Amino acid sequence: MTAVVERPVVPDVRPGSSGAAVAALALFETRRLLTRLPVVIAFLVYIGWTVWRGGKAWDGYPALQDADRATQAAPMLVALAVLLSVNHAALRSRRHGTEHHLSVLVLPPWRRTVAHALSVVAAALLTAVCVAAQFGREALRPGAIGHGSVAELLVGPLTVLLAGLAGLLMTQLVRSALAAPLTVVFFLLLFLFGAGMSDGATRWFMPVVDEPTTNTLPSDLIGRPATWHALYLAGLALCAGLVAVLAAGGRKPVMLAGAAGAVAMTLVGGVAQTGGDSPGLVKARERATLNPDQVQSCHRRDGSTYCAFPEWGPRVADWAGVVDRVRSLAGGSAHDQDVVVRQRIEARYGLSGDSALTPLERPHEVTVGTRWGGNRVPEFSAAVAGVLVAGSEKASTSMCDGRMVTVMWLALGWESDPMAALRRVRLDDSVTGSALVLQPTDGMYMTTAQTEVLRELLDRPRGEVTARVKSHWAELTEPKVTAARAARLLGVKAPEGDDKCLD
DSSP states (O other): OOOOOOOOOOOOOOOHHHHHHHHHHHHHHHHHTTHHHHHHHHHHHHHHHHHTTTTTTTTTOOOOHHHTTGSSSSSHHHHHHHHHHHHHTTTTHHHHHHHGGGGGHHHHHHHHHHHHHHHHHHHHHHHHHHHHHHHHHHSTTTTTTTTHHHHHHHHHHHHHHHHHHHHHHHHHHOOOOOOOHHHHHHHHHHHHHSSSTTOOOGGGGGOOOOOOOOOOOOOGGGGOOOOHHHHHHHHHHHHHHHHHHHTTTOOOOHHHHHHHHHHHHHHHHHHHTTTTOHHHHHHHHHHHHOGGGGEEEEEEEEEEEEEEEEGGGGGHHHHHHHHHHHHHHOGGGGOOOOOOOEEEEOTTGGGGGOOOOOOSSSTTTEOOOOOOSSTTHHHHHHHHHHHHHHSSSHHHHOOOSHHHHHHHHHHTTSSSSSSHHHHHHHHTOOSSSSHHHHHHHOEEEEEEHHOOOHHHTTTHHHHHHHHHHHHTTHHTTTTTTTTTHHHHHHTTOOOOSSOOOOO
């Protein structure tokens, strides 16, 4: 009788076989991860939202120092999907009871953990491609100005990397399939309801740090610690990944050294990003706010002067085009009046402030902001028209008579769709009744009667109205002129609505 002796199966571990096996498993897990339904849906929603929103926030004239931050929020959805999917994949063998079968492979648990971590890196790289495409689309627009930050662009991919490695770490700490879904729910609630609860330096410990304003500042005045924040996120992600590998049994010195380095990165980035604004930045912001002429370049066009911050030099031609069109409709000396267009900002509070600019008192000087396109065009046009009629921004904002009819005709009469421009320039988006007219500084007020007369003018041929405005310019720009008087001079029916301004 022949005795059969069973011998334990010993894995055939040849030099380099472990590395090749890790690479093969990483490729397999990457393919599985990127084709899982939650991840596919997250990427489709992310890409669809990005394409749909592309250009709308800046009306086709983006400032790249804002466009880089706009790439950060949407990848959060991908991050949560990757966290859930990586956690689910890493628990696959435990969930299906096949953990003991894997012991015959050349890969110990910690190497399998490394393979899962590499699949997360692939998802982060794919996110980086999407971020680059989103930012590149804005940067290639003809009206783009400013400079983006590489560190700001890294936030989206690093958030995905951090979330995926955190999901992998959870498999070593909590061996339950419910841990990842509950974590996703927690983060969703945190981002929806808790994002506004942290302020000041503490908000920088969140992956994505939004700004509570649409204010656009020159690149060198933004002052966000983007580089330190990117270092903090990278260190945190490495900590999560390396601790997961250590917990799975990887005790090689290189792993321990890497974990120590990741902790140091996290601490350095975390502390440095909460340091606040430097004295030099504070002074630069004050100078740009209170004495912008010291840091601006001025350009002469057709007798008028246009002063802008260095990054906004290409925008001068657009401003000059609006000034020329408004002046072409004016009469008297206003038709050839030279103006000074001054770009102004409120930068003393950084991106957290959104204070209104006070009207200028110097004659024939007009304020223009840092944003352009969409509603900003008729708002600037209204400011130019107000200065041509009243003489200064301060006088135009306190104007309370029929001169507003002339101002608004100059502001909107040259537009291809003046009624749409009228809706955009009014605070309540109306074209009837009374309303506040927006401009870069304090607004101007239109009465119901003035709105009626203006609508009549906008419905008439432009050449006919322009001729009447020029022939009766002195009477139309006389202080205390009524809307009814302006209507008679311009050949339209008398208004029936109220012609009283707000007290």
